[in-house]
Amino acid sequence: MDKQDIVKVILGSLQDIIEEHDLAEEIPENGINADTFLLGRRSFVDSLNLVSMIVDVEQKLNAQHGIGITIADERAMSREKSPFRTVETLAEYIEELIHELDARG
Protein backbone atom coordinates (compact mmCIF):
# COMPACT_ATOMS: atom_id res chain seq x y z
CA MET A 1 0.00 0.00 0.00
CA ASP A 2 1.42 3.40 -0.87
CA LYS A 3 0.73 6.69 0.88
CA GLN A 4 -1.98 7.71 -1.58
CA ASP A 5 -3.91 4.52 -0.92
CA ILE A 6 -3.68 5.18 2.79
CA VAL A 7 -4.86 8.76 2.37
CA LYS A 8 -7.86 7.36 0.44
CA VAL A 9 -8.74 5.02 3.29
CA ILE A 10 -8.48 7.84 5.82
CA LEU A 11 -10.61 10.18 3.75
CA GLY A 12 -13.19 7.42 3.32
CA SER A 13 -13.39 6.93 7.07
CA LEU A 14 -13.53 10.67 7.62
CA GLN A 15 -16.41 10.90 5.18
CA ASP A 16 -18.25 8.15 7.09
CA ILE A 17 -17.77 10.00 10.35
CA ILE A 18 -19.06 13.22 8.77
CA GLU A 19 -22.23 11.43 7.66
CA GLU A 20 -22.74 9.47 10.87
CA HIS A 21 -22.29 12.46 13.15
CA ASP A 22 -24.03 15.04 10.97
CA LEU A 23 -20.91 17.17 10.50
CA ALA A 24 -21.56 18.28 6.90
CA GLU A 25 -22.00 21.90 7.96
CA GLU A 26 -18.61 21.91 9.70
CA ILE A 27 -16.50 20.89 6.72
CA PRO A 28 -13.98 23.63 5.85
CA GLU A 29 -14.42 25.60 2.63
CA ASN A 30 -11.90 23.71 0.57
CA GLY A 31 -13.41 20.34 1.45
CA ILE A 32 -11.53 17.37 2.89
CA ASN A 33 -8.14 16.35 1.56
CA ALA A 34 -4.63 15.37 2.69
CA ASP A 35 -4.12 18.77 4.34
CA THR A 36 -7.26 18.62 6.47
CA PHE A 37 -6.55 19.08 10.16
CA LEU A 38 -7.67 16.29 12.50
CA LEU A 39 -6.34 17.74 15.73
CA GLY A 40 -6.11 21.16 17.29
CA ARG A 41 -8.18 24.29 16.90
CA ARG A 42 -8.21 24.11 13.10
CA SER A 43 -9.80 20.68 13.20
CA PHE A 44 -13.54 20.40 12.64
CA VAL A 45 -13.71 16.99 14.30
CA ASP A 46 -13.54 16.61 18.07
CA SER A 47 -11.45 14.02 19.91
CA LEU A 48 -14.32 11.52 20.06
CA ASN A 49 -14.90 11.70 16.32
CA LEU A 50 -11.18 11.34 15.77
CA VAL A 51 -11.09 8.24 17.94
CA SER A 52 -14.02 6.69 16.06
CA MET A 53 -12.35 7.50 12.76
CA ILE A 54 -9.09 5.87 13.83
CA VAL A 55 -10.96 2.73 14.92
CA ASP A 56 -12.66 2.68 11.54
CA VAL A 57 -9.34 3.06 9.67
CA GLU A 58 -7.84 0.19 11.72
CA GLN A 59 -10.84 -2.03 10.99
CA LYS A 60 -10.81 -1.14 7.26
CA LEU A 61 -7.06 -1.82 6.94
CA ASN A 62 -7.65 -5.15 8.62
CA ALA A 63 -10.75 -6.23 6.72
CA GLN A 64 -9.93 -4.87 3.28
CA HIS A 65 -6.14 -5.04 3.19
CA GLY A 66 -5.25 -7.72 5.71
CA ILE A 67 -3.15 -5.26 7.68
CA GLY A 68 -3.35 -5.55 11.46
CA ILE A 69 -1.92 -2.50 13.21
CA THR A 70 -2.78 -0.42 16.25
CA ILE A 71 -2.70 3.22 15.34
CA ALA A 72 -3.66 4.92 18.59
CA ASP A 73 -1.32 3.78 21.32
CA GLU A 74 1.14 5.19 23.82
CA ARG A 75 3.84 5.38 21.18
CA ALA A 76 1.76 7.56 18.86
CA MET A 77 0.89 9.78 21.79
CA SER A 78 4.47 10.24 22.89
CA ARG A 79 5.67 11.61 19.51
CA GLU A 80 6.63 15.25 19.66
CA LYS A 81 4.82 16.01 16.46
CA SER A 82 1.49 14.23 16.76
CA PRO A 83 0.81 11.84 13.89
CA PHE A 84 -2.85 12.79 14.14
CA ARG A 85 -2.29 16.40 13.16
CA THR A 86 -3.50 16.13 9.57
CA VAL A 87 -4.72 13.44 7.20
CA GLU A 88 -1.27 13.48 5.56
CA THR A 89 0.73 13.10 8.79
CA LEU A 90 -1.60 10.26 9.82
CA ALA A 91 -1.03 8.54 6.47
CA GLU A 92 2.73 8.89 6.89
CA TYR A 93 2.54 7.39 10.38
CA ILE A 94 0.46 4.45 9.16
CA GLU A 95 2.93 3.93 6.31
CA GLU A 96 5.71 3.74 8.90
CA LEU A 97 3.78 1.17 10.93
CA ILE A 98 3.11 -0.95 7.85
CA HIS A 99 6.81 -0.93 6.91
CA GLU A 100 7.69 -2.12 10.39
CA LEU A 101 5.10 -4.87 10.09
CA ASP A 102 6.60 -5.99 6.76
CA ALA A 103 10.14 -5.82 8.15
CA ARG A 104 9.15 -8.04 11.09
CA GLY A 105 7.82 -10.50 8.53
Next chain:
Amino acid sequence: MIDFLLEIFRNNRSKDAIIWNEKVFSYEWLLQRIGYWRRIVASHDIAPSAVTVIEADFSPNSVALFLTLVEHGCILVPLTSSVESQKPDFIAMAQGEVSFVINDDDSVDVKKLPFSAEHDLYQILKKRRHPGLVLFSSGSTGKSKAALHDFVNLLDKFRVPRHGLRTITFLLYDHIGGVNTLLYTLSNAGCVISVFDRSPEGVFRAIERHRVELLPTSPTFINMIILSEVYQKYDSSSLKTITYGTEPMPESTLKRIHRIFPDVRLQQTYGLSELGILRSKSKDPDSLWVRVGGEGYETKIVDGILWIRAKSAMLGYLNAPTPFDEDGWFNTGDVVEQEGEYLRILGRESEIINVGGEKVYPIEVESVIQTMEGVDDVSVSGEPNPIVGQIVKARIKLNTDESLSEYRKRMRAFCRDKLANFKVPQKVEIVATDMHGQRFKKMRRE
Protein backbone atom coordinates in the same frame (compact mmCIF):
# COMPACT_ATOMS: atom_id res chain seq x y z
CA MET B 1 -33.20 -28.19 61.55
CA ILE B 2 -35.65 -29.02 58.83
CA ASP B 3 -38.43 -30.09 61.16
CA PHE B 4 -40.59 -27.16 60.16
CA LEU B 5 -40.25 -28.26 56.53
CA LEU B 6 -41.16 -31.88 57.31
CA GLU B 7 -44.21 -30.63 59.19
CA ILE B 8 -45.31 -28.68 56.12
CA PHE B 9 -44.74 -31.73 53.93
CA ARG B 10 -46.85 -33.88 56.26
CA ASN B 11 -49.68 -31.35 56.13
CA ASN B 12 -49.64 -31.48 52.34
CA ARG B 13 -49.02 -35.15 51.64
CA SER B 14 -51.11 -35.49 48.52
CA LYS B 15 -49.98 -32.26 46.88
CA ASP B 16 -47.52 -32.21 43.97
CA ALA B 17 -44.01 -31.59 45.28
CA ILE B 18 -41.79 -32.24 42.30
CA ILE B 19 -42.36 -32.67 38.60
CA TRP B 20 -39.45 -34.21 36.74
CA ASN B 21 -39.26 -35.89 33.37
CA GLU B 22 -43.05 -35.56 32.97
CA LYS B 23 -43.58 -37.50 36.21
CA VAL B 24 -45.26 -36.15 39.31
CA PHE B 25 -43.93 -36.80 42.82
CA SER B 26 -46.02 -35.95 45.88
CA TYR B 27 -44.99 -34.64 49.26
CA GLU B 28 -45.76 -38.13 50.57
CA TRP B 29 -43.20 -39.50 48.14
CA LEU B 30 -40.68 -36.85 49.24
CA LEU B 31 -41.08 -37.79 52.89
CA GLN B 32 -40.51 -41.44 52.06
CA ARG B 33 -37.48 -40.60 49.97
CA ILE B 34 -35.92 -38.57 52.75
CA GLY B 35 -36.33 -41.66 54.92
CA TYR B 36 -34.55 -43.70 52.26
CA TRP B 37 -31.64 -41.28 52.07
CA ARG B 38 -31.32 -41.21 55.85
CA ARG B 39 -30.67 -44.95 55.71
CA ILE B 40 -28.11 -44.60 52.91
CA VAL B 41 -26.29 -41.81 54.72
CA ALA B 42 -26.13 -43.98 57.86
CA SER B 43 -24.96 -47.03 55.93
CA HIS B 44 -22.12 -45.04 54.39
CA ASP B 45 -21.12 -43.78 57.80
CA ILE B 46 -21.26 -40.17 56.72
CA ALA B 47 -20.42 -37.95 59.64
CA PRO B 48 -22.42 -34.84 60.47
CA SER B 49 -20.39 -31.88 59.25
CA ALA B 50 -18.99 -33.97 56.42
CA VAL B 51 -18.38 -31.95 53.28
CA THR B 52 -20.70 -33.56 50.76
CA VAL B 53 -20.42 -32.75 47.09
CA ILE B 54 -23.63 -33.24 45.09
CA GLU B 55 -23.26 -33.22 41.32
CA ALA B 56 -26.79 -32.81 40.08
CA ASP B 57 -29.54 -30.69 38.61
CA PHE B 58 -33.00 -30.53 40.16
CA SER B 59 -34.53 -34.00 40.32
CA PRO B 60 -36.55 -36.03 42.83
CA ASN B 61 -33.42 -37.55 44.31
CA SER B 62 -31.38 -34.36 44.25
CA VAL B 63 -34.11 -32.59 46.22
CA ALA B 64 -34.63 -35.39 48.75
CA LEU B 65 -30.89 -35.89 49.22
CA PHE B 66 -30.34 -32.15 49.63
CA LEU B 67 -32.84 -32.03 52.51
CA THR B 68 -31.52 -35.20 54.12
CA LEU B 69 -27.96 -33.93 54.16
CA VAL B 70 -29.04 -30.58 55.61
CA GLU B 71 -30.92 -32.46 58.32
CA HIS B 72 -27.82 -34.54 58.99
CA GLY B 73 -25.73 -31.40 59.49
CA CYS B 74 -23.50 -31.77 56.45
CA ILE B 75 -21.77 -29.03 54.52
CA LEU B 76 -23.31 -29.19 51.06
CA VAL B 77 -21.39 -28.39 47.89
CA PRO B 78 -23.84 -28.54 44.99
CA LEU B 79 -22.32 -28.50 41.50
CA THR B 80 -24.08 -28.57 38.15
CA SER B 81 -22.81 -29.37 34.68
CA SER B 82 -22.53 -25.63 34.04
CA VAL B 83 -19.21 -25.76 35.86
CA GLU B 84 -18.15 -29.17 34.53
CA SER B 85 -14.61 -28.14 33.59
CA GLN B 86 -14.03 -26.52 36.97
CA LYS B 87 -15.42 -29.34 39.10
CA PRO B 88 -12.07 -30.93 40.00
CA ASP B 89 -10.74 -27.55 41.18
CA PHE B 90 -13.92 -26.69 43.06
CA ILE B 91 -14.08 -30.09 44.77
CA ALA B 92 -10.47 -29.86 45.89
CA MET B 93 -10.90 -26.31 47.08
CA ALA B 94 -14.05 -27.17 49.04
CA GLN B 95 -12.21 -30.20 50.50
CA GLY B 96 -15.01 -32.54 49.52
CA GLU B 97 -15.14 -35.72 51.61
CA VAL B 98 -18.08 -37.56 50.05
CA SER B 99 -19.42 -37.37 46.52
CA PHE B 100 -22.96 -37.96 45.31
CA VAL B 101 -23.28 -37.97 41.54
CA ILE B 102 -26.87 -37.96 40.32
CA ASN B 103 -27.21 -39.16 36.76
CA ASP B 104 -29.69 -38.16 34.09
CA ASP B 105 -31.96 -41.06 35.01
CA ASP B 106 -31.91 -39.96 38.68
CA SER B 107 -29.74 -42.89 39.76
CA VAL B 108 -27.09 -41.96 42.30
CA ASP B 109 -23.43 -42.94 42.67
CA VAL B 110 -21.84 -42.46 46.09
CA LYS B 111 -18.13 -42.50 46.79
CA LYS B 112 -15.59 -41.21 49.24
CA LEU B 113 -13.31 -38.34 48.22
CA PRO B 114 -9.66 -38.00 49.23
CA PHE B 115 -9.94 -34.63 50.93
CA SER B 116 -10.40 -33.59 54.52
CA ALA B 117 -12.49 -30.68 55.78
CA GLU B 118 -9.84 -28.70 57.58
CA HIS B 119 -10.69 -25.16 56.57
CA ASP B 120 -10.94 -22.70 59.49
CA LEU B 121 -14.44 -21.66 58.51
CA TYR B 122 -15.61 -25.29 58.55
CA GLN B 123 -14.55 -25.56 62.19
CA ILE B 124 -16.99 -22.76 63.05
CA LEU B 125 -19.86 -24.75 61.58
CA LYS B 126 -18.69 -27.93 63.29
CA LYS B 127 -18.64 -26.18 66.63
CA ARG B 128 -22.14 -24.79 66.07
CA ARG B 129 -23.28 -28.20 64.75
CA HIS B 130 -24.96 -26.40 61.90
CA PRO B 131 -25.27 -27.58 58.30
CA GLY B 132 -23.54 -25.48 55.68
CA LEU B 133 -23.71 -24.58 52.02
CA VAL B 134 -20.87 -23.71 49.64
CA LEU B 135 -21.75 -21.65 46.57
CA PHE B 136 -19.32 -20.66 43.85
CA SER B 137 -19.82 -17.22 42.34
CA SER B 138 -20.07 -17.19 38.58
CA GLY B 139 -16.71 -15.53 38.06
CA SER B 140 -18.16 -13.23 35.38
CA THR B 141 -16.10 -10.46 36.92
CA GLY B 142 -13.02 -12.52 37.79
CA LYS B 143 -12.04 -15.73 39.56
CA SER B 144 -14.84 -17.85 41.09
CA LYS B 145 -15.12 -17.33 44.83
CA ALA B 146 -16.50 -19.99 47.19
CA ALA B 147 -19.01 -18.55 49.65
CA LEU B 148 -19.69 -20.63 52.78
CA HIS B 149 -23.08 -20.21 54.42
CA ASP B 150 -24.42 -21.36 57.77
CA PHE B 151 -27.56 -23.12 56.57
CA VAL B 152 -29.48 -22.24 59.71
CA ASN B 153 -29.27 -18.55 58.78
CA LEU B 154 -30.36 -19.25 55.22
CA LEU B 155 -33.34 -21.33 56.36
CA ASP B 156 -34.58 -18.74 58.80
CA LYS B 157 -36.50 -16.58 56.38
CA PHE B 158 -38.36 -19.58 55.01
CA ARG B 159 -40.12 -20.09 58.31
CA VAL B 160 -42.46 -17.25 57.39
CA PRO B 161 -45.29 -18.86 55.42
CA ARG B 162 -46.04 -17.33 52.06
CA HIS B 163 -47.72 -18.37 48.87
CA GLY B 164 -46.90 -21.81 47.48
CA LEU B 165 -46.65 -21.69 43.70
CA ARG B 166 -45.97 -24.07 40.84
CA THR B 167 -42.44 -22.90 40.07
CA ILE B 168 -39.85 -23.71 37.46
CA THR B 169 -36.38 -24.26 38.85
CA PHE B 170 -34.77 -22.26 36.07
CA LEU B 171 -31.97 -20.89 38.22
CA LEU B 172 -29.43 -23.60 38.85
CA TYR B 173 -29.08 -26.10 41.68
CA ASP B 174 -25.65 -24.66 42.54
CA HIS B 175 -26.70 -21.02 42.42
CA ILE B 176 -28.09 -18.92 45.28
CA GLY B 177 -31.16 -18.20 43.13
CA GLY B 178 -31.80 -21.90 42.55
CA VAL B 179 -31.42 -22.80 46.23
CA ASN B 180 -33.67 -19.90 47.14
CA THR B 181 -36.31 -21.06 44.63
CA LEU B 182 -36.19 -24.60 46.01
CA LEU B 183 -36.52 -23.64 49.66
CA TYR B 184 -39.17 -21.01 49.00
CA THR B 185 -41.28 -23.41 46.98
CA LEU B 186 -41.03 -26.36 49.38
CA SER B 187 -41.53 -24.28 52.52
CA ASN B 188 -44.84 -23.12 51.10
CA ALA B 189 -45.92 -26.51 49.74
CA GLY B 190 -45.64 -25.32 46.18
CA CYS B 191 -44.47 -27.51 43.31
CA VAL B 192 -40.90 -27.67 42.00
CA ILE B 193 -40.97 -28.14 38.25
CA SER B 194 -37.62 -29.04 36.77
CA VAL B 195 -36.65 -28.62 33.12
CA PHE B 196 -33.98 -30.45 31.16
CA ASP B 197 -34.02 -27.87 28.42
CA ARG B 198 -33.48 -24.32 29.59
CA SER B 199 -34.10 -22.75 26.21
CA PRO B 200 -37.16 -20.50 25.70
CA GLU B 201 -38.84 -23.43 23.91
CA GLY B 202 -38.09 -25.89 26.70
CA VAL B 203 -39.21 -23.52 29.40
CA PHE B 204 -42.47 -22.47 27.73
CA ARG B 205 -43.32 -26.03 26.85
CA ALA B 206 -43.04 -26.82 30.56
CA ILE B 207 -45.07 -23.75 31.50
CA GLU B 208 -47.92 -24.88 29.26
CA ARG B 209 -47.68 -28.56 30.17
CA HIS B 210 -47.50 -28.15 33.93
CA ARG B 211 -49.43 -24.91 34.43
CA VAL B 212 -46.46 -23.07 35.88
CA GLU B 213 -47.26 -20.00 37.95
CA LEU B 214 -43.81 -18.62 38.77
CA LEU B 215 -40.74 -18.28 36.56
CA PRO B 216 -37.62 -16.96 38.33
CA THR B 217 -35.12 -15.96 35.68
CA SER B 218 -32.63 -13.35 34.41
CA PRO B 219 -32.87 -10.33 32.09
CA THR B 220 -30.71 -12.16 29.54
CA PHE B 221 -33.23 -15.01 29.37
CA ILE B 222 -36.12 -12.57 29.19
CA ASN B 223 -34.42 -11.02 26.14
CA MET B 224 -34.31 -14.49 24.62
CA ILE B 225 -38.03 -14.93 25.29
CA ILE B 226 -38.75 -11.61 23.56
CA LEU B 227 -36.55 -12.36 20.54
CA SER B 228 -37.78 -15.91 20.01
CA GLU B 229 -41.47 -14.93 20.35
CA VAL B 230 -41.95 -18.34 21.95
CA TYR B 231 -44.99 -17.05 23.85
CA GLN B 232 -46.93 -17.10 20.57
CA LYS B 233 -46.47 -20.85 20.38
CA TYR B 234 -47.42 -21.94 23.88
CA ASP B 235 -50.23 -21.27 26.32
CA SER B 236 -48.68 -19.44 29.25
CA SER B 237 -51.93 -18.21 30.78
CA SER B 238 -51.07 -19.94 34.06
CA LEU B 239 -48.08 -17.63 34.56
CA LYS B 240 -48.69 -15.20 37.43
CA THR B 241 -45.21 -13.91 38.20
CA ILE B 242 -41.81 -13.56 36.53
CA THR B 243 -38.97 -12.60 38.83
CA TYR B 244 -35.69 -11.37 37.44
CA GLY B 245 -32.30 -10.95 39.03
CA THR B 246 -28.63 -11.94 38.86
CA GLU B 247 -27.82 -8.91 36.68
CA PRO B 248 -29.20 -5.41 35.99
CA MET B 249 -32.31 -5.20 33.83
CA PRO B 250 -32.17 -3.06 30.68
CA GLU B 251 -35.10 -0.68 30.67
CA SER B 252 -36.14 -1.60 27.14
CA THR B 253 -36.33 -5.29 28.08
CA LEU B 254 -38.58 -4.57 31.05
CA LYS B 255 -40.94 -2.40 29.05
CA ARG B 256 -41.17 -4.91 26.23
CA ILE B 257 -41.86 -7.92 28.45
CA HIS B 258 -44.52 -5.93 30.30
CA ARG B 259 -46.23 -5.19 26.98
CA ILE B 260 -46.11 -8.88 26.06
CA PHE B 261 -47.40 -10.06 29.45
CA PRO B 262 -49.45 -7.17 30.85
CA ASP B 263 -51.12 -9.34 33.51
CA VAL B 264 -47.98 -11.02 34.79
CA ARG B 265 -46.35 -9.53 37.87
CA LEU B 266 -42.75 -8.60 37.15
CA GLN B 267 -40.64 -8.58 40.26
CA GLN B 268 -37.03 -7.65 40.57
CA THR B 269 -34.92 -9.64 42.98
CA TYR B 270 -31.58 -8.60 44.30
CA GLY B 271 -29.26 -11.25 45.55
CA LEU B 272 -25.70 -12.35 45.82
CA SER B 273 -23.98 -15.64 46.59
CA GLU B 274 -22.53 -13.83 49.58
CA LEU B 275 -25.78 -12.52 51.03
CA GLY B 276 -28.79 -14.49 49.89
CA ILE B 277 -31.73 -13.09 47.98
CA LEU B 278 -33.39 -9.87 49.08
CA ARG B 279 -37.05 -9.21 48.54
CA SER B 280 -37.74 -6.11 46.55
CA LYS B 281 -40.84 -4.18 45.57
CA SER B 282 -41.00 -2.42 42.20
CA LYS B 283 -42.54 1.02 42.06
CA ASP B 284 -44.55 0.11 38.97
CA PRO B 285 -44.74 -3.11 36.99
CA ASP B 286 -42.40 -1.79 34.29
CA SER B 287 -40.25 0.41 36.46
CA LEU B 288 -36.62 -0.14 37.43
CA TRP B 289 -37.12 1.69 40.71
CA VAL B 290 -37.33 -0.73 43.62
CA ARG B 291 -37.50 -0.80 47.38
CA VAL B 292 -34.89 -3.27 48.45
CA GLY B 293 -34.52 -4.95 51.81
CA GLY B 294 -37.03 -6.46 54.15
CA GLU B 295 -36.72 -8.57 57.23
CA GLY B 296 -33.12 -9.30 58.11
CA TYR B 297 -31.52 -6.86 55.66
CA GLU B 298 -30.21 -3.32 55.99
CA THR B 299 -29.06 -1.14 53.11
CA LYS B 300 -27.01 2.04 52.91
CA ILE B 301 -25.55 4.08 50.07
CA VAL B 302 -22.01 5.37 50.32
CA ASP B 303 -20.65 7.57 47.52
CA GLY B 304 -23.38 6.30 45.24
CA ILE B 305 -22.53 2.63 45.89
CA LEU B 306 -24.97 0.20 47.56
CA TRP B 307 -23.84 -1.54 50.75
CA ILE B 308 -25.85 -4.30 52.44
CA ARG B 309 -25.79 -5.93 55.86
CA ALA B 310 -27.68 -9.22 56.04
CA LYS B 311 -28.54 -11.72 58.74
CA SER B 312 -28.31 -14.44 56.10
CA ALA B 313 -24.85 -13.34 55.01
CA MET B 314 -22.21 -16.01 54.42
CA LEU B 315 -19.54 -16.83 56.99
CA GLY B 316 -16.89 -15.90 54.47
CA TYR B 317 -15.07 -17.06 51.37
CA LEU B 318 -13.11 -20.29 51.42
CA ASN B 319 -10.61 -18.90 48.95
CA ALA B 320 -10.46 -15.17 49.54
CA PRO B 321 -10.30 -12.67 52.41
CA THR B 322 -13.55 -11.53 54.01
CA PRO B 323 -15.36 -8.88 52.00
CA PHE B 324 -17.26 -7.58 55.02
CA ASP B 325 -16.13 -4.50 56.91
CA GLU B 326 -15.79 -4.64 60.69
CA ASP B 327 -19.47 -3.86 61.18
CA GLY B 328 -20.54 -6.63 58.81
CA TRP B 329 -21.41 -4.42 55.84
CA PHE B 330 -20.86 -5.71 52.32
CA ASN B 331 -19.95 -3.48 49.39
CA THR B 332 -22.03 -4.74 46.48
CA GLY B 333 -20.07 -2.72 43.92
CA ASP B 334 -23.33 -1.58 42.34
CA VAL B 335 -23.81 2.08 41.54
CA VAL B 336 -27.31 3.19 42.48
CA GLU B 337 -29.52 6.22 42.14
CA GLN B 338 -31.90 7.03 44.95
CA GLU B 339 -35.29 8.74 45.01
CA GLY B 340 -36.93 8.64 48.42
CA GLU B 341 -37.10 5.01 49.51
CA TYR B 342 -36.62 3.73 45.96
CA LEU B 343 -33.37 2.72 44.31
CA ARG B 344 -32.33 2.21 40.73
CA ILE B 345 -29.28 0.17 39.88
CA LEU B 346 -27.19 1.85 37.20
CA GLY B 347 -24.55 -0.83 36.87
CA ARG B 348 -21.38 -2.18 38.41
CA GLU B 349 -18.78 0.36 39.44
CA SER B 350 -16.11 -1.81 37.82
CA GLU B 351 -17.90 -1.70 34.49
CA ILE B 352 -18.29 2.07 34.21
CA ILE B 353 -16.68 3.34 31.04
CA ASN B 354 -14.95 6.70 31.34
CA VAL B 355 -14.88 8.44 27.97
CA GLY B 356 -12.95 11.69 28.18
CA GLY B 357 -14.27 12.23 31.71
CA GLU B 358 -17.87 11.30 30.90
CA LYS B 359 -19.41 8.20 32.52
CA VAL B 360 -21.13 5.55 30.49
CA TYR B 361 -22.95 2.50 31.93
CA PRO B 362 -22.89 -0.52 29.63
CA ILE B 363 -26.48 -1.45 30.43
CA GLU B 364 -27.79 1.89 29.19
CA VAL B 365 -26.13 1.49 25.80
CA GLU B 366 -27.13 -2.17 25.54
CA SER B 367 -30.71 -1.26 26.33
CA VAL B 368 -30.86 1.03 23.29
CA ILE B 369 -28.92 -1.09 20.81
CA GLN B 370 -30.78 -4.31 21.56
CA THR B 371 -34.00 -2.75 20.26
CA MET B 372 -32.44 -2.37 16.79
CA GLU B 373 -33.69 -4.57 13.98
CA GLY B 374 -31.35 -7.47 13.38
CA VAL B 375 -29.59 -7.34 16.74
CA ASP B 376 -29.79 -10.67 18.55
CA ASP B 377 -27.50 -9.67 21.36
CA VAL B 378 -25.15 -6.88 22.33
CA SER B 379 -22.46 -6.59 24.95
CA VAL B 380 -20.90 -3.24 25.78
CA SER B 381 -17.59 -2.73 27.57
CA GLY B 382 -14.79 -0.21 27.84
CA GLU B 383 -11.54 -0.40 25.91
CA PRO B 384 -8.47 1.60 26.88
CA ASN B 385 -7.64 4.46 24.51
CA PRO B 386 -4.69 6.81 24.83
CA ILE B 387 -6.58 9.78 23.45
CA VAL B 388 -9.74 9.81 25.57
CA GLY B 389 -8.96 7.29 28.30
CA GLN B 390 -11.54 4.69 27.36
CA ILE B 391 -13.84 4.15 24.42
CA VAL B 392 -17.18 2.38 24.30
CA LYS B 393 -16.91 -0.94 22.53
CA ALA B 394 -19.98 -2.86 21.41
CA ARG B 395 -19.91 -6.51 20.44
CA ILE B 396 -22.95 -7.33 18.39
CA LYS B 397 -24.53 -10.61 17.39
CA LEU B 398 -26.28 -9.72 14.17
CA ASN B 399 -28.81 -11.76 12.22
CA THR B 400 -28.58 -9.67 9.03
CA ASP B 401 -26.13 -9.77 6.13
CA GLU B 402 -24.82 -6.30 6.78
CA SER B 403 -21.11 -5.53 6.63
CA LEU B 404 -19.50 -3.95 9.66
CA SER B 405 -19.53 -0.52 7.95
CA GLU B 406 -23.18 -0.79 6.97
CA TYR B 407 -24.26 -1.87 10.43
CA ARG B 408 -22.18 0.82 12.09
CA LYS B 409 -23.76 3.56 9.98
CA ARG B 410 -27.19 2.27 10.83
CA MET B 411 -26.35 2.00 14.51
CA ARG B 412 -25.01 5.54 14.70
CA ALA B 413 -28.11 6.92 12.99
CA PHE B 414 -30.34 4.87 15.30
CA CYS B 415 -28.60 6.05 18.46
CA ARG B 416 -28.41 9.70 17.55
CA ASP B 417 -31.65 10.76 19.19
CA LYS B 418 -31.46 8.22 21.99
CA LEU B 419 -27.98 8.48 23.45
CA ALA B 420 -25.54 11.29 24.12
CA ASN B 421 -22.75 11.39 21.55
CA PHE B 422 -20.04 10.03 23.85
CA LYS B 423 -22.21 7.01 24.74
CA VAL B 424 -22.59 5.83 21.16
CA PRO B 425 -20.03 3.04 20.67
CA GLN B 426 -16.86 4.31 19.03
CA LYS B 427 -15.87 0.73 18.26
CA VAL B 428 -18.12 -1.99 16.97
CA GLU B 429 -17.34 -5.66 16.48
CA ILE B 430 -19.62 -8.26 15.04
CA VAL B 431 -19.45 -11.61 16.78
CA ALA B 432 -20.89 -14.99 16.00
CA THR B 433 -21.22 -16.45 19.48
CA ASP B 434 -23.52 -15.98 22.44
CA MET B 435 -22.34 -13.50 25.00
CA HIS B 436 -23.85 -14.97 28.11
CA GLY B 437 -22.63 -17.71 30.37
CA GLN B 438 -24.38 -20.88 31.44
CA ARG B 439 -26.16 -19.05 34.20
CA PHE B 440 -27.80 -16.77 31.61
CA LYS B 441 -25.87 -13.76 32.78
CA LYS B 442 -24.33 -11.27 30.31
CA MET B 443 -20.56 -11.59 30.07
CA ARG B 444 -18.82 -8.36 29.17
CA ARG B 445 -15.21 -9.53 29.25
CA GLU B 446 -14.03 -11.35 26.16
